[in-house]
Amino acid sequence: MRLKLMVQISMLALFGMLPTTIQAQTSGAAESTLTYRTFYSTALGQEKECAVYLPPGYEDMADPVPVVYFLHGLFGSERRWEERGAREVVDSLISDGSIRPMIVAIPDGDNSFYVNSVHGNAAYEDYIMQDFIPFVEKSYRIESERSTRAISGVSMGGYGALMLAMRHPEFFSSASAHSAVLLPVPISQLPAKLLQSYQSQFFEAVFGNPIDESYWEQHNPVDLAVNTTAIKSVKWYFDCGTEDRYGFHRGAAKLNQVMESAGIEHEYGLYPGGHGWEYVRTTLHRSMTFHSRNFE
Numbered sequence: 001m002r003l004k005l006m007v008q009i010s011m012l013a014l015f016g017m018l019p020t021t022i023q024a025q026t027s028g029a030a031e032s033t034l035t036y037r038t039f040y041s042t043a044l045g046q047e048k049e050c051a052v053y054l055p056p057g058y059e060d061m062a063d064p065v066p067v068v069y070f071l072h073g074l075f076g077s078e079r080r081w082e083e084r085g086a087r088e089v090v091d092s093l094i095s096d097g098s099i100r101p102m103i104v105a106i107p108d109g110d111n112s113f114y115v116n117s118v119h120g121n122a123a124y125e126d127y128i129m130q131d132f133i134p135f136v137e138k139s140y141r142i143e144s145e146r147s148t149r150a151i152s153g154v155s156m157g158g159y160g161a162l163m164l165a166m167r168h169p170e171f172f173s174s175a176s177a178h179s180a181v182l183l184p185v186p187i188s189q190l191p192a193k194l195l196q197s198y199q200s201q202f203f204e205a206v207f208g209n210p211i212d213e214s215y216w217e218q219h220n221p222v223d224l225a226v227n228t229t230a231i232k233s234v235k236w237y238f239d240c241g242t243e244d245r246y247g248f249h250r251g252a253a254k255l256n257q258v259m260e261s262a263g264i265e266h267e268y269g270l271y272p273g274g275h276g277w278e279y280v281r282t283t284l285h286r287s288m289t290f291h292s293r294n295f296e
Contacts (some may be wrong), residue, residue, distance in 0.1 A: 084281065114157070158217050238255065242272055
């Protein structure tokens with residue numbers, strides 16, 4: 001009978017007859033909520049989707065709740081965060097008191113690198129900053145203050161999180177990244193094999209073909225980190241797997257070196273693992289506790 005009921009509920013959800021809100025299955029305790037929503041992006045001129053995680057007990061909280069904006073990687077979507085087990089990690093961290101209750105908001109960033117395309121046809125930086133963040137902060141009990149706003153991400157999203165926080169340091173109090181797309185050398189020195197890979201087509205859609213080196217430098221965290229006056233007020237955390245198949249651990253080491261030379265306080269680590277969510281699940285607690293400490 002229970003199986004039949006679950007099948008009926010699943011069919012109703014599939015055909016849009018139930019709200020796309022999913023509660024954690026925890027008995028006898030407050031439950032977290034994950035909602036999938038649609039909103040209009042003026043920057044992109046289209047409807048976009050997002051996921052919003054609300055911590056257990058959110059409805060009974062009198063005070064505004066801090067928020068972490070989380071950016072997915074290449075070929076991902078707003079659903080990847082839950083699909084890859086991040087929700088369970090955050091539920092556990094809140095439950096055992098490791099982090100304070102917080103909202104996590106995940107936009108659909110397509111394969112954009114969260115950058116306004118050099119071609120002028122896809123304004124994804126504007127979409128995040130001018131459409132998505134205001135939508136979330138108007139829709140939920142969030143104090144729209146820099147001190148309670150953070151950004152994070154994985155792979156392409158890790159690059160996006162660092163890049164957006166460096167270009168908008170007045171907007172975020174802390175930023176973190178896992179396995180971020182970071183390069184240890186100037187774009188002109190990349191091996192031809194890498195520039196001819198399948199993934200490079202998405203990179204070129206943003207930065208041009210041939211790549212506009214000046215435009216890349218305006219959005220490259222390793223180059224942006226030189227602007228120490230603007231970004232010293234932001235708290236920084238980033239890590240990468242020592243076996244990252246794209247070699248992004250070398251780029252992370254380079255960013256660490258640049259930040260150390262510039263006197264920018266940050267937390268950085270290389271940990272065992274490769275590239276992808278299997279690695280991220282082993283280190284996500286580090287960035288979440290980092291943001292929680294900063295909020296407090």
